[in-house]
Each structure stands twice: as C-alpha cells, then as structure tokens.
Amino acid sequence: MGAEEIRQKLLPRFREMTADRVEKISSALLQLERGTASGEQREELARELHTLKGEARMMGFAAISSVIHAAEDLLKGCGAMPSREQAQALLETCDAVLAMLDQPAELGPASQALVTRLHGLIGAAASPGAAATPATPDPATAAGPTEPAEAGGLRARASLELRGDRVHASIRVDVDRLDEIAAIAGDVLVEGARANRRARDLDGLFARWNRISDRVVLLAEQLRHEGYGDKAVEQLEGDVHLLRSDTFRFSRVHSEAVQGARAQFTLLAERVGSARLIPLSGVLAGFPRAAREMAREQGKELDCEVSGGETGVDKAILLSLNDPLVHLVRNSIDHGVETPEERTAAGKPPVARLTITARSDGDLLALVVEDDGRGITPAKIRATALARGVIGEQQAAGLSARAALDMIFVAGFSTRDQAGETSGRGVGLDVVRRKVTALGGSVTVESEPGQWTRFTLRLPQSLSLMKVLLVRIDEDVYGLPAVDVDSVDRLDPKDVAEVAGIRAVRYRNRLLPLVALGPLLSLNGGPRHPRPTVAYVMHGGEGAAVVVDGLFGEREVAVKAPGAFLKGLRFVTGAAALEDGRVALLLSTPDLISAARRLASPAMSRGRDRRRLRVLLVDDSAIAREAEAALLRSLGHEVDEAVDGEDGWQRLQGGGFQVLITDVQMPVLDGIDLTRRVKASPRFFKLPILILSSLSAPEERRRGVDAGADAYMVKGELDAETLASALERLCGVSV
Amino acid sequence: MSQVRPSSEAAPSGAGHAGQDAWFFCLRILGGRYAFEALLVTEVVRLGPLTRLPAAPSFLPGVFMHRGEVLPVLDIGQLVGQGAIAIRASTRAAVVHSGQWKVAVISDGLEGLVVIPRRHLEAPPAESSGMAEFLSGVARDKLGTIAVLDLPRLVEAARSRAVPAGSAGT
Numbered sequence: 001m002g003a004e005e006i007r008q009k010l011l012p013r014f015r016e017m018t019a020d021r022v023e024k025i026s027s028a029l030l031q032l033e034r035g036t037a038s039g040e041q042r043e044e045l046a047r048e049l050h051t052l053k054g055e056a057r058m059m060g061f062a063a064i065s066s067v068i069h070a071a072e073d074l075l076k077g078c079g080a081m082p083s084r085e086q087a088q089a090l091l092e093t094c095d096a097v098l099a100m101l102d103q104p105a106e107l108g109p110a111s112q113a114l115v116t117r118l119h120g121l122i123g124a125a126a127s128p129g130a131a132a133t134p135a136t137p138d139p140a141t142a143a144g145p146t147e148p149a150e151a152g153g154l155r156a157r158a159s160l161e162l163r164g165d166r167v168h169a170s171i172r173v174d175v176d177r178l179d180e181i182a183a184i185a186g187d188v189l190v191e192g193a194r195a196n197r198r199a200r201d202l203d204g205l206f207a208r209w210n211r212i213s214d215r216v217v218l219l220a221e222q223l224r225h226e227g228y229g230d231k232a233v234e235q236l237e238g239d240v241h242l243l244r245s246d247t248f249r250f251s252r253v254h255s256e257a258v259q260g261a262r263a264q265f266t267l268l269a270e271r272v273g274s275a276r277l278i279p280l281s282g283v284l285a286g287f288p289r290a291a292r293e294m295a296r297e298q299g300k301e302l303d304c305e306v307s308g309g310e311t312g313v314d315k316a317i318l319l320s321l322n323d324p325l326v327h328l329v330r331n332s333i334d335h336g337v338e339t340p341e342e343r344t345a346a347g348k349p350p351v352a353r354l355t356i357t358a359r360s361d362g363d364l365l366a367l368v369v370e371d372d373g374r375g376i377t378p379a380k381i382r383a384t385a386l387a388r389g390v391i392g393e394q395q396a397a398g399l400s401a402r403a404a405l406d407m408i409f410v411a412g413f414s415t416r417d418q419a420g421e422t423s424g425r426g427v428g429l430d431v432v433r434r435k436v437t438a439l440g441g442s443v444t445v446e447s448e449p450g451q452w453t454r455f456t457l458r459l460p461q462s463l464s465l466m467k468v469l470l471v472r473i474d475e476d477v478y479g480l481p482a483v484d485v486d487s488v489d490r491l492d493p494k495d496v497a498e499v500a501g502i503r504a505v506r507y508r509n510r511l512l513p514l515v516a517l518g519p520l521l522s523l524n525g526g527p528r529h530p531r532p533t534v535a536y537v538m539h540g541g542e543g544a545a546v547v548v549d550g551l552f553g554e555r556e557v558a559v560k561a562p563g564a565f566l567k568g569l570r571f572v573t574g575a576a577a578l579e580d581g582r583v584a585l586l587l588s589t590p591d592l593i594s595a596a597r598r599l600a601s602p603a604m605s606r607g608r609d610r611r612r613l614r615v616l617l618v619d620d621s622a623i624a625r626e627a628e629a630a631l632l633r634s635l636g637h638e639v640d641e642a643v644d645g646e647d648g649w650q651r652l653q654g655g656g657f658q659v660l661i662t663d664v665q666m667p668v669l670d671g672i673d674l675t676r677r678v679k680a681s682p683r684f685f686k687l688p689i690l691i692l693s694s695l696s697a698p699e700e701r702r703r704g705v706d707a708g709a710d711a712y713m714v715k716g717e718l719d720a721e722t723l724a725s726a727l728e729r730l731c732g733v734s735v
Numbered sequence: 736m737s738q739v740r741p742s743s744e745a746a747p748s749g750a751g752h753a754g755q756d757a758w759f760f761c762l763r764i765l766g767g768r769y770a771f772e773a774l775l776v777t778e779v780v781r782l783g784p785l786t787r788l789p790a791a792p793s794f795l796p797g798v799f800m801h802r803g804e805v806l807p808v809l810d811i812g813q814l815v816g817q818g819a820i821a822i823r824a825s826t827r828a829a830v831v832h833s834g835q836w837k838v839a840v841i842s843d844g845l846e847g848l849v850v851i852p853r854r855h856l857e858a859p860p861a862e863s864s865g866m867a868e869f870l871s872g873v874a875r876d877k878l879g880t881i882a883v884l885d886l887p888r889l890v891e892a893a894r895s896r897a898v899p900a901g902s903a904g905t
Binding site: 183187473476477478521522523560561562563564565566567568569570571572575577580581582583584585587614633638639640641642647650651654655656 | 783784786787788789790791792793797798799800803804805806807813816817818835836837838865890894896897898
C-alpha cells in the first residue's frame with residue numbers, strides 16, 4: 001500500500017474526527033470567552049488543540065498544523081480570559097480549519113495570513129467593545145474558504161476524493177447503543193448462570209421429592225401386603241409413580257433447556273463483543289509515513305515499522321487509541337530520536353528505528369512503541385521535575401530511577417526548554433496516561449539511556465468481557481485480570497526473604513514484593529493460614545506476590561463500569577455480577593503493584609499482626625489532610641477526617657477511635673487546645689494523641705507534650721515507616 | 736419561623752403538588768429523624784449482599800448490584816462522624832439520584848414520604864460541624880422534629896472525600 005493510498009484510506013475518518021474536535025474546541029473557546037471555563041476545561045482545550053495539531057501533521061496537513069500551532073501560542077499568551085478579538089480570531093480559526101480539510105495541505109497565503117493574524121494578537125490588550133469584530137464570522141477575515149487562489153479548482157479535486165469513498169456493506173451503529181447491547185448481553189450471561197444454579201437447586205429438590213415418593217410407594221406396597229391395600233392406596237401409588245416420572249422428565253428437559261440457553265447467551269455475549277472488535281490496521285497504517293516525515297522535518301532519519309495490524313480491538317478503544325499513539329510517536333521523534341550526526345557519533349546507524357507492535361496478550365491488547373534513540377536518563381528527569389516544581393526537593397532525592405521515569409507522565413512535565421512545534425508543551429504524555437487509564441489500561445515506560453526507549457500500552461481488547469481470577473478477602477470477592485496473573489500457589493514461609501528492607505519472595509528468578517491483599521486494600525488483617533494462597537501478578541515488567549484469603553475460581557465476566565460515583569476510586573477498575581447476586585470488584589493490577597511496592601517495607605511486613613486502627617485525623621489543610629490520610633490508609637488504617645479542633649472534638653463523640661492525630665495551627669480550636677480538652681475529659685483521657693505539626697522548634701514540641709500529647713512528629717519528616725512505628729508504639733500494647 | 740431554606744425551593748411547586756407543601760423523604764438515622772427532598776429518591780430497595788470497597792472511607796461500606804448497576808452504599812451516620820448504621824438482611828436503602836451521582840442511602844428505618852407545610856419549615860441552627868453542617872432546615876410534624884438535610888451537598892461531600900480531586904486514575 002502506497003503512502004498516498006494509506007492517507008486516502010484514513011482521510012474520511014480524519015475529517016470526521018477533526019470536525020468533532022473543532023466542535024469541542026469551539027464550544028470550549030466560547031466558554032473561555034465568557035469566563036466560565038474551569039481549569040480542567042482549559043486543560044482539555046489545550047489538549048484538543050495539541051492532538052489536532054499532531055493528527056494534522058500525520059495526515060500531511062501542514063497548513064492546519066501551523067494554524068493550530070499559532071492558535072496554541074495565542075491561547076497561551078492570552079491567559080485565563082481572551083479578549084473578544086482574540087476569541088473571535090480563535091473561533092474563526094476553527095471555521096478555517098474545517099475549510100482547510102478540503103484544500104491543499106501546504107501552507108498557502110491565506111493560512112499564512114491567519115497565522116500572522118493570530119501571532120499579531122498575542123499580547124494584544126483586551127479591547128472590549130470598540131476593537132471587537134462582529135459576532136458573526138466575517139468571511140473576509142477567515143482563511144481559506146473565501147480565498148479563490150487557494151481554494152478554487154483544488155477544492156474540486158477534494159470533492160472528487162470524497163466521491164471515491166466506497167460504500168460499505170455495513171451500517172453505522174452508535175457506539176453507545178452497541179455498549180448498551182453489550183451490557184445487556186453481559187447481564188443476560190449472568191442471568192443464564194443464575195438460571196443454571198436454580199436448575200441445580202431444582203434438581204436437588206426433585207431428588208428429595210424422589211426419595212419421599214420412594215417411601216410413599218414402599219409404604220403403599222407394605223399396606224397392600226398386609227391386606228390393607230384398597231383401591232385408594234393403589235391409585236395413590238399409581239399417581240405417585242406417574243408424578244415422579246413426569247417430574248424426572250421435566251427436570252431433564254429443564255436442565256437441558258437452561259444449559260442450551262446458557263450456551264446461547266455465552267455465544268451472544270461473545271458475538272456482541274466481537275462485533276465491536278475492529279482490526280488495528282486502520283489506525284496503524286498511517287504511522288510509517290507520517291512518522292518518517294515528521295522526523296525528516298527535524299533533520300532526522302527514521303524508519304518506522306508497524307506489525308500486528310490485524311489484531312482486533314474494541315471499537316470504543318480503537319477510537320480512543322489514536323491520540324495516545326500520536327503522542328507517543330511524536331514524543332519518540334522529538335525527544336528520543338537523534339540526528340544522523342549524533343547517531344553516527346554514538347556509533348549507531350544514522351537511520352533511527354521506530355517500531356509499533358500490536359499483539360493480543362490474553363484478553364489484553366499490548367501496543368509497544370519502541371525507538372533506538374537516546375533513551376531517558378532518570379537523573380535528567382529528576383532535575384527537570386524539580387526545576388518545574390512538579391516535585392519538591394525532598395521528593396526528588398527520594399525518587400527511584402523507575403519512579404523518575406514515571407514522572408514524564410505527570411501533567412506539566414516537559415523536558416524541552418523550547419516548545420517544539422511537535423511536542424514539548426507539557427501536554428502529551430499526561431494525555432496518554434489519562435486516556436489509557438480511562439479505558440482501563442496502563443502505560444509504562446522503560447529505557448536504557450543511550451540505547452532505547454520503550455512505551456508499552458496495555459488495554460483491554462474487549463470492554464465487555466474479561467477473564468478474571470476471582471479471589472476472596474473474608475467473604476468478599478475481588479477480581480484480578482487473568483492476563484496479569486502469572487500463577488497461583490501456596491506460599492512457603494521458607495521462600496520469604498527480607499532484602500534491603502523489603503519483604504519479598506523469590507519467583508522465577510526474581511524477587512517480588514510480598515503483600516497481603518486484605519491489608520493492602522484496608523479490608524482486613526490478612527490471611528491466618530500458615531501457607532496462604534498467593535497470586536503472582538505481573539504488569540508492565542513489574543510484579544508483586546499478593547497473598548489472598550482464598551480463591552473463588554477463574555471465569556469470564558461481563559465487566560460493568562463501577563458507576564460515576566466510584567469513578568477514580570483507587571484500585572477499582574470495574575465490577576462484575578456473580579451468579580449468587582454478589583458483586584465482584586475488579587482490581588487494577590498497576591495500582592496493586594505500585595501499592596505493594598510502597599507497602600512491602602519492613603514496617604509493613606509486620607502488618608499481619610498489627611491491628612488496623614481507626615484514626616481520627618484533624619487538619620485544616622485539605623491538601624495536608626489528604627496526604628496524611630493516604631499515608632495512614634496505605635498503612636492499613638481506617639481514617640476519619642476533621643477540619644479543625646472543634647470538628648475533631650465533635651467527631652470524637654461518635655466514639656470508636658483508637659488514636660487521634662492532629663495538626664497544631666488550626667482555626668476555631670487549635671491542636672494544642674484540642675489535646676488539652678481530650679486529655680482533660682474522663683471519657684477520652686486514655687486516647688493516644690499524636691501531634692503532627694509543621695513546626696519543628698523544640699519549644700513547640702514541648703508545648704505539645706505539655707498539653708498532653710503522647711507523641712510529636714514534624715510533617716516534613718513524615719514517612720510511612722516512622723509513622724507506622726509511632727502508631728505501633730502508641731497503640732501496640734493496649735487494646 | 737417562616738424562613739424557607741433551599742430544600743423547599745427545590746420541592747415541586749406545580750405538577751399536582753400544592754405550592755404550600757414541601758415533600759420530603761424521611762428516614763431515621765441513629766435515633767434522629769432526617770429528611771431530604773423527595774424527588775431525589777428514585778426507589779427504595781432491599782440491600783443486596785455488599786462487597787466492601789478497597790481503601791474506601793468508612794462511610795462507603797460497600798457496593799451491591801441493583802438492576803444491573805453497581806450502586807455504592809452511603810452511610811450518612813459515618814459521613815458526619817456520628818457512628819455506623821447497622822446493616823442487616825432487612826436493611827432497606829433509598830436509591831438517590833443527585834446530579835450525576837447515584838447512591839443508596841441506608842438508614843435505621845424508613846418513614847417514607849412526609850408532606851410538610853412550608854410555613855412549618857425553619858432555618859437550621861447555626862452550627863457547622865457533624866450533621867449540622869449539612870442541614871438545610873428543620874421541620875415539625877405530628878411525630879416531632881425532622882432535620883432536613885441538603886442531600887446534594889452531602890453526596891457531593893461524600894464523593895470528594897472518597898475520591899479526592901486529582902487522584903482519579905493514579
């Protein structure tokens with residue numbers, strides 16, 4: 001397939017998507033102009049523009065790309081609220097972009113004029129009223145469409161292109177509707193399993209009835225033998241016989257019918273699922289050429305290879321996959337791939353290689369974007385993150401190489417000082433992560449400095465059905481994606497080791513952090529069995545050994561979204577109905593593994609015999625409170641929060657707290673006075689109090705201790721281990 | 736005495752309801768009578784078996800399946816720090832639709848619909864902690880006092896405490 005052919009193939013979808021994007025951008029611009037846009041909407045606007053720019057470049061629309069770049073500049077320059085004139089120019093840009101879709105891709109005079117106009121407006125003072133252009137778009141100021149020199153005959157060619165579209169023997173179905181059907185098919189599947197269970201119960205009932213009818217028949221025979229048998233007994237015997245055989249026949253027919261229906265339901269769910277699977281080639285085909293040209297524009301030589309295009313993927317995922325891929329490829333070209341000179345100097349072939357590989361990995365789709373460029377240096381990332389204020393100095397120092405690499409996915413992080421046209425505006429990789437996570441997937445990065453960088457996207461292939469390993473914590477059931485579960489075994493205490501302060505177990509020649517799922521999820525204290533069941537979970541090159549209370553089997557489940565209220569809740573990616581009516585919550589493997597890594601410290605290794613405490617946390621700073629609560633929860637404790645001393649005191653009245661942790665400087669009632677009040681009350685004087693303050697002066701500590709606090713910790717020095725041991729010291733002995 | 740709080744403004748004024756009356760859904764929580772705007776309740780259901788949420792605050796004791804949907808259970812008692820509502824096999828929940836959020840509110844007992852003449856609604860006492868933080872008014876009927884809750888605000892507070900802004904997806 002020639003490059004132009006590929007472009008033609010992708011063109012209709014690009015047009016469709018661009019129209020959608022432009023509509024989104026326009027409405028966001030209108031809100032921005034009105035001053036009603038939230039920070040999130042502004043970010044979203046920036047991302048949409050950024051994505052549109054990237055796509056336009058990939059499709060060879062240099063003019064659109066340049067115009068959008070100028071629009072981005074203007075948007076950055078005009079702060080939170082653009083003037084009417086600026087907003088008008090931006091809106092007209094939107095119109096122009098739509099018109100430019102049907103025009104030559106190169107930067108013509110009209111587009112150039114638009115770029116100049118947008119640039120001219122950067123920094124222009126708000127000029128309400130007088131300078132405002134008419135509310136209705138003035139065709140003369142818009143680019144493209146009214147520019148005969150550029151449009152004219154070439155536009156006719158564009159319409160010829162459109163006529164070339166094939167008519168497909170298929171119909172377009174709204175993805176939402178397909179989702180609805182898939183959800184119903186999933187529900188029906190569960191209903192089938194339930195019916196099957198009921199059929200089994202019914203069989204049990206019939207078996208009992210069978211036994212009783214045997215006794216009735218026996219009794220009737222006895223009566224007959226003993227000469228009591230009259231016609232009524234004989235008739236009863238006959239009726240029982242008949243009823244029994246009818247029951248037996250019904251039971252068999254019913255069981256068969258239920259099983260048949262169940263098989264059909266399964267088929268239905270599978271077919272609906274596969275109706276949503278579309279080969280990836282539609283998205284991937286355009287990349288080799290686009291990537292090559294993009295590299296060439298930067299004076300770089302690149303060979304881009306795509307494999308696995310035949311892999312099928314859910315329609316909803318396919319639609320959302322384009323943006324992350326564009327970002328990743330662009331990122332590789334901008335930051336990874338070196339110039340031929342640099343490559344030669346480094347002893348590499350002058351032409352760089354970029355590979356995009358897709359493959360099915362069980363139920364998951366794995367997409368790997370790998371380049372043989374300069375790689376990513378953790379130290380550089382650390383320094384940049386620090387310089388941009390993404391993290392603090394202390395955090396930077398404690399950042400592991402792996403965690404440092406992960407920083408590139410944080411919003412606001414961009415390693416380029418000069419914003420390149422292609423990427424480096426601090427939007428990009430965070431978009432990738434956000435989009436992929438929203439789809440229930442993950443994105444990870446690995447790199448060998450100087451050698452290569454590899455991004456791995458893992459996404460569910462189908463959104464409707466997923467194979468999961470169901471595990472038990474107490475009586476509750478949770479699901480782990482089966483593709484992430486390497487194996488399940490009994491844990492031999494002999495295999496557990498403490499390495500560099502981390503509790504770990506050796507598995508397939510590597511050490512994995514070992515954690516109990518119950519405490520990890522703040523659900524219970526962990527299994528009591530001396531050789532508990534352990535699931536070895538792997539995800540994106542990382543793994544953990546997760547100890548569970550028991551197994552509930554492996555099966556394919558219909559995945560349900562957990563509902564808006566729970567969206568974003570840590571650990572939970574979805575839910576599935578079990579045939580007994582319960583809900584199995586599906587857990588996110590990346591969340592589990594990252595939590596396991598944090599938790600496997602020596603303090604936590606004693607988690608199994610440490611109690612789960614109910615903590616009242618009093619802090620007026622929402623941010624600090626969140627961080628502290630998260631830390632406490634990561635230690636397996638239950639946290640109730642109060643916003644000041646008075647609020648804390650009120651909450652304390654509800655009872656049930658085992659420790660009070662309080663800040664000092666707070667409105668209404670400060671931490672010192674709260675401590676005094678608690679320690680003076682006959683009901684609570686035994687309650688251990690830990691003061692957590694940002695004040696580290698010795699006199700401050702003394703003030704806290706004088707008020708009756710049992711411990712005093714400084715916020716800046718807070719970490720999981722010291723907090724865990726302080727709590728253990730305070731609450732470990734008493735009950 | 737005649738001051739009317741937002742909850743009654745939101746109550747239906749037309750559509751067959753007398754403008755003089757406010758409709759509330761009333762339930763008992765930890766010995767107190769509480770009510771909120773009746774229109775927010777879509778139905779009353781018996782709780783299915785609960786599955787606990789990982790790393791979730793205590794006011795979200797779990798989720799259950801209802802009509803093919805996963806519904807989180809909200810324990811208002813725990814949210815305001817007054818203590819947990821006991822969940823039994825017989826526990827019923829009011830399915831509440833507030834804005835984009837849908838939750839099942841549990842209680843110690845449901846009284847159901849209560850119609851209060853608007854003139855019997857009073858402003859809440861000026862307190863800002865515990866349950867008082869979420870009060871939008873106080874009503875009286877034959878059975879006594881009812882604390883009228885600003886349920887949308889309460890549900891919003893529950894959501895933002897359960898999933899702090901910016902933590903989504905991390």
